[in-house]
Amino acid sequence: MFSLPADGLPATSAELDELRAQAQKSINVIQARAEAGEELSKDDVESLRGLLDAVDQINAAAATAAAEEEAHRTDVADLLTRATAAAETTGPDEDDDAEEIEDAEVEAKELATVAASTATPVTFAGAAGTVEVPAEPQGPGWEMTPGAPGYQEGRVGFRELALAIDSVGKGSRKARSADAVSKGAYFAQTFAKLRRDVPLIQESHALVAAIEAATDERKLPGGSLTAAGGWCAPSETLYDFCDVPSATDLVSLPEITINRGGVRWPVEPDLSQIFENFQFFFSETELQAVDANGNPTAVKQCVDIPCAEDFEELRLNAVGYCVEAGILQNQGWPELTEWFMRSLAQEHLRAISRRTILDIVNGSGAPLVIDPNNQVGATSSALNSLALAATNLRLDKGLSRNATIEGIAPSWLHEVLRADLAMMGGGAGGWNVTDAEINSWLSARGIALQFVGDWQTRGAGQPGNLATAAWPGAVNVVLYPAGTWFRAMSAVIELGVMYPKEQLQVNRYTRFFTEDAIAVGKRCNKSIVVTIPLCVSGGIGARKEITCQPAIVGSSTPAAAAAPKAPAPKA
Numbered sequence: 001m002f003s004l005p006a007d008g009l010p011a012t013s014a015e016l017d018e019l020r021a022q023a024q025k026s027i028n029v030i031q032a033r034a035e036a037g038e039e040l041s042k043d044d045v046e047s048l049r050g051l052l053d054a055v056d057q058i059n060a061a062a063a064t065a066a067a068e069e070e071a072h073r074t075d076v077a078d079l080l081t082r083a084t085a086a087a088e089t090t091g092p093d094e095d096d097d098a099e100e101i102e103d104a105e106v107e108a109k110e111l112a113t114v115a116a117s118t119a120t121p122v123t124f125a126g127a128a129g130t131v132e133v134p135a136e137p138q139g140p141g142w143e144m145t146p147g148a149p150g151y152q153e154g155r156v157g158f159r160e161l162a163l164a165i166d167s168v169g170k171g172s173r174k175a176r177s178a179d180a181v182s183k184g185a186y187f188a189q190t191f192a193k194l195r196r197d198v199p200l201i202q203e204s205h206a207l208v209a210a211i212e213a214a215t216d217e218r219k220l221p222g223g224s225l226t227a228a229g230g231w232c233a234p235s236e237t238l239y240d241f242c243d244v245p246s247a248t249d250l251v252s253l254p255e256i257t258i259n260r261g262g263v264r265w266p267v268e269p270d271l272s273q274i275f276e277n278f279q280f281f282f283s284e285t286e287l288q289a290v291d292a293n294g295n296p297t298a299v300k301q302c303v304d305i306p307c308a309e310d311f312e313e314l315r316l317n318a319v320g321y322c323v324e325a326g327i328l329q330n331q332g333w334p335e336l337t338e339w340f341m342r343s344l345a346q347e348h349l350r351a352i353s354r355r356t357i358l359d360i361v362n363g364s365g366a367p368l369v370i371d372p373n374n375q376v377g378a379t380s381s382a383l384n385s386l387a388l389a390a391t392n393l394r395l396d397k398g399l400s401r402n403a404t405i406e407g408i409a410p411s412w413l414h415e416v417l418r419a420d421l422a423m424m425g426g427g428a429g430g431w432n433v434t435d436a437e438i439n440s441w442l443s444a445r446g447i448a449l450q451f452v453g454d455w456q457t458r459g460a461g462q463p464g465n466l467a468t469a470a471w472p473g474a475v476n477v478v479l480y481p482a483g484t485w486f487r488a489m490s491a492v493i494e495l496g497v498m499y500p501k502e503q504l505q506v507n508r509y510t511r512f513f514t515e516d517a518i519a520v521g522k523r524c525n526k527s528i529v530v531t532i533p534l535c536v537s538g539g540i541g542a543r544k545e546i547t548c549q550p551a552i553v554g555s556s557t558p559a560a561a562a563a564p565k566a567p568a569p570k571a
Contacts, residue, residue, distance in 0.1 A: 002026040004054050005146045009061045013069060015146075016062040020055060027051050035497050142192045156192065241339035247349035249411045249453030251356050253487040258519065262315035263488070265523055266308040278303045312523070316488065319355070320515035321348055327507050341512065352489075352518065354454045357408060359520035360478055360485055364527040367476060372533035376541055378420035382413070382475075385532040387445045389479050397481060397525060402446050407479040411451040412463040414438055416471050416534055423538025449477070471536045480527035488519045 002023045010016055030048050034040055040048070142160075144151050150164030282298040289297045321344060330337045368389060375381035390405040414435050422431050442449060458464035462472060491514075498510040 002051060002054070004057065007147055009058065010146060011065060013062055013065045015143075016058055016065060020058045020062070023051050023055050023058065027055075032499055035499060037498070144192045148192065239333060239335050241335060244339065244342040244346055247346045247353075249451060250349060250353040251360075251408060251450055251452050253356065253485050253520070254483065256486055256488050257490055258314075258316055258488040258517070262313055262519065263521070264311045264313035267310040267312050268524075269306040269308055271306075274303055274306075314488075314519050314521040316517040316519045318492065318515055319352065319518050320492075320513070322513045323511040324503070324508055325511045327504075327509055330509075330511075337511065348514075350454050353452065355518070356487060356520050357452060357455045357478075360408065360480075360522075360527065361476075361529060363485075363520075363522050364478055364480070364529045367529040367531045369531040370533055372474075372535070375533050375535070377424075377539040378471075378534040378536045379417045380540075381534060382417060382532055383441060383445070385530060386442065386447055386477065386479070389477075389528060389530045390445060390447050393479060393481055393526065393528065399481060404482045405447050405479050406482050406484070407447065407449045407477055408455070409449045409451055409477045410456045410463070410475065411453045412457070413451065413475060413477075415463075416475070416536060419471060420534075420536045420538055423536070424540065447479075448482075472534060474531055474533050477530050477532060478527060479530060480522075481525040484525040484527055485520065485522050488517065488521070490517050491515075492517050 002025070005019075010019060027048065030040065030044055030051075033044075142156050143154070144156055144160070144164065148164060150160070152160055152164075280298075280300045282300075286298045287296070291297055323341065323344065325337055370381070370385045370388075372381075375384065386407075393399070393405055394401060394403050417438055418433050421433050439449075456462055456472075456476060461468055461470075494514045495510070496512060498513070500510065503509050
């Protein structure tokens with residue numbers, strides 16, 4: 001477990017960043033255990049509290065170190081400015097000294113750039129323009145861990161590391177640092193780390209800038225940049241994906257909760273035969289008539305209540321999805337994980353809507369196909385056909401003439417009717433018919449439709465297929481009395497991010513798992529599918545010429561010859 005160095009915090013920002021990264025690793029371990037469902041002990045809570053306090057101390061020290069390093073860089077820049085000003089005041093008799101100082105200034109600027117990147121103090125002495133070069137080597141090198149045996153600040157070589165290791169005798173404990181980790185009978189002690197002076201890159205554009213700065217050919221001795229025509233630079237890479245649209249135009253049904261594996265209800269007995277002759281009707285003469293024995297011949301027959309022997313059963317089904325991912329994959333490309341999860345959630349909702357619609361269609365029997373020869377245009381065909389089917393449902397069940405008939409239709413039906421109305425011209429329909437206006441025509445007929453987006457779409461010749469160049473010649477609409485269909489939908493299990501041991505061993509984890517119990521049922525009423533012909537033509541019924549014969553005032557005899565015929569407008 002991480003702990004702060006016993007001899008105090010490091011002085012440089014780079015060392016403090018490394019120390020903070022070590023603390024964050026320990027914090028990540030505890031967080032992963034908690035996210036995997038493991039209950040944290042009191043020791044875990046205290047360790048986490050100590051780690052967070054340590055990070056706060058490191059952050060405070062890092063802020064102080066950064067301020068001191070910035071002040072140092074500012075001091076270096078000021079000294080360089082003074083050196084430049086001194087060079088500009090050199091007289092004509094001091095050319096040799098000026099050249100020497102100019103060379104010193106160039107060398108000082110190069111060393112200042114290195115000093116700014118490594119945060120190592122650099123001093124400039126001045127009368128002759130000489131520079132005091134730091135003894136510490138630049139570039140990759142070993143840095144000993146604070147608290148390690150024989151610790152030396154700055155870059156060291158293999159000789160210093162060997163001497164440090166040799167200084168620890170068998171059974172020695174005095175050189176063991178705070179970050180030594182017990183491994184049975186041994187202790188694991190970190191001596192040094194290879195420092196490459198590579199900055200930590202957080203953003204993609206910063207990574208591009210860092211790569212360009214590190215590989216700039218103009219920094220090579222003599223330069224090697226060659227001019228060429230055209231765009232030589234490679235294309236930039238965008239790691240974000242397009243937005244996922246929300247799931248819309250989904251079917252909606254009354255929802256119930258089924259607590260066990262399903263639900264069942266009795267099937268209503270067929271009373272059609274009983275309805276034909278269950279009544280008795282006698283005239284007074286028939287009621288008074290008797291047979292030879294004096295018994296009345298008008299016998300009033302009774303009917304028996306049939307037994308409801310059959311039950312219809314609705315069993316629950318399981319629907320859901322599970323997502324696994326690689327731990328490194330998510331760390332290296334989190335945008336992909338987010339886009340995939342949003343896309344899958346949207347398609348999950350649409351798939352449930354499609355399943356529900358198909359259950360309703362399959363439970364509605366063979367379609368009622370409207371004869372296209374009896375219809376004109378698309379608008380009148382749709383309205384008249386739906387009104388006929390709704391009337392059939394009301395009369396079959398004995399509902400009132402204004403009972404609401406619900407239904408499901410594809411979302412593109414509005415556009416078909418608008419296209420047909422547009423062909424009629426401004427007088428008949430116009431070009432600005434709204435969805436609300438079309439819905440009002442249906443409402444006037446006692447019909448309430450849901451317009452869904454995942455039924456009769458995206459197939460060959462259907463809307464949603466980019467190759468479709470004409471509206472379909474027919475549409476299916478489901479109709480049923482209000483309250484006929486219902487759906488049971490309840491969550492069985494839903495889990496978020498999980499890190500099971502078996503997956504961690506192969507560097508994977510479970511991103512999401514969900515499972516719902518679902519069932520779509522119908523009882524009490526009938527449901528039908530109506531196939532309606534659509535001829536998007538703006539056609540209307542044929543016009544007829546009508547001759548009116550007005551009567552003469554004061555006479556009951558029509559006088560056809562007294563007035564000319566008035567022909568009606570022709571088609």
